[in-house]
Amino acid sequence: MTSAKSVRVRAATEADRAAIVLLRETGFGMRYGPVELEEQGRLFPVERSLVAVDGDQVVGHTVDITMNVTVPGLQTVRACGVEGVAVAPTHRRRGILRALFTTQHARAAAEGLPLAILTASEATIYGRFGYETTIHDTVVRIDRRRAEFRATTPDPGGVTISTMEAAKSHLRQVYARWQQRTPGAQERPDAKWALLFADPDRNRDGATSLYVLLHADGYALYRRRYLDGRPTVVLWEMRAITTEAHAALWRVLLGMDLVDTVEATLAEDDPLPYLLTDPRAVTLTRRGDALWARVMDVPAALTARSYRHDLDAVVAVHDPFRDAGGTFALRVRDGIAACAPTSRTPDLTCDINVLGGLYFGAHRARDYARAHRISVTGPMVLDDFDAAFATERAPELGWFF
CATH class of the missing domain: 3.40.630.30 (Gcn5-related N-acetyltransferase (GNAT))
Structure with a gap:
């Protein structure tokens, strides 16, 4: 050996x-x-x-x-x-x-x-290197025959069918707008666009090549296949910048003839079930980790994002892999953070993994505390810390790598 x-x-x-x-x-x-x-x-x-x-x-x-x-x-x-x-x-x-x-x-x-x-193929590898799941997604199966929209759901229209070749410019433009307003989403390089446009056979898993739906503020890419003998639409990627685009695209996807089931990967806070009269038509089949993150530089990372609540806390961070931890004074005012090393006694202690998990807003500090992964000197500190890191919307991965 x-x-x-x-x-x-x-x-x-x-x-x-x-x-x-x-x-x-x-x-x-x-x-x-x-x-x-x-x-x-x-x-x-x-x-x-x-x-x-x-x-x-x-x-x-x-x-x-x-x-x-x-x-x-x-x-x-x-x-x-x-x-x-x-x-x-x-x-x-x-x-x-x-x-x-x-x-x-x-x-x-x-x-x-x-x-x-x-992005991780296995969930037990990267924790020891300071990584933590930082974005989740949910895979759902929708019974199209039961998917009736509520009377209050808008029907804005504006969706057209297209080819991939004709849609290239529109897809790139919509994705760029979506990425700029979506926590967790990365800019998509030219080579990654080329891979999407090429649509390799390995990505199809027995399904068709990609079909394209376009809206002025969104798009949907999907495949057709038979799954367990049922004609199925597999949603490959949807990017909707407005609620109107979201509703319009879903109305087309769930209104198709010769389709029993639609499979899709959604952000955790996607409002699709609330648009339907029967939310049970949307069945969760898997909840998975879409992205893992590791904080490399605590002050640089924590001051790069904004926060929803004022905060004054001294945070002790353990990092056994890279020794990038330490004790830091974290002060937030009007969403803007200042963070610097300090010799003061910590109010809150955690591993560096926890900061990665909190960073994009997919997890809550109070849940880490209940799991004994954050220790605090008092409940008020935890309340403020939890409120500060909370985000308005769930993060989404832009593209898999």
Whole structure:
């Protein structure tokens, strides 16, 4: 058995590209098509990759790019977007991921990035590195035959059908408007748009290519398939900037003939069930984690977003992975935060994971306290802290990576 000492971490080169693809395909159990290989290479350049090598064999990999993500208060923050984390099945349990992440996160800190974010294939890996689920989504199945809209639900119309080719400019324009007002949503790079427009077969899971619905303030991309013998619409992506666009698009999706079921992934606060006379027509099939976050720099991250309640608190943060914690005086006035190290006695203590979980507003501080993950000196401190971090709307992931 190869020892951990025989494995070293280094920056990847173009010569490693084929080995990285093989490792990723082995680790995630899939095959890339030519278009995916080309666009993924543009999206996550090999010069941003780190590899773990055992002799001349690539046995571990991670890569990152800088993403611009909207935070509460609708400011945009630069974040380290981590992707392609894989360790060869022949080299597990040898500290390879820790070695890769140590190097990668030191680089992100040197680049001054206050946050690191990732999407996770497994939920038990990243907590030990200071990450926490920070955005959730819900997968629902809608019985179209029972989906009757309430009399109070608007019927604004304005939806048209289109082709992907004809819709490209409109999709990009609507997404940019939506991203700027949606906490958790990232700017979508050209390479990611190219992947969406290419619509690779691997994304279809036996369904059709994408159909397109357009509204002046929104769009919906969907597929058709048979699921358990039932004709089904699978909603791939919907972006609605206004409540009118949201209602108009859903009226079309739930009004289609030759469809029994609509499957969709929704934000946690999506109002769809409230638009229908029978909310049981919308059945929750899965609640999952859409994004994980890690605070890299406590003062920089906490002062980058805004808050809904004034706050004066001294917060002690534990960070056993990177030692980026400490004790900080956090003061919020009119939504704007000031945060700096202090020697004062803390009012509230938590692991750095908790700050990542609270950051976009998906979790509440009071729930972490009930789970014994926040300790406080008194209930008033917790009430103020909870109210400050609460957000007006649930965050949403812009695009999966």
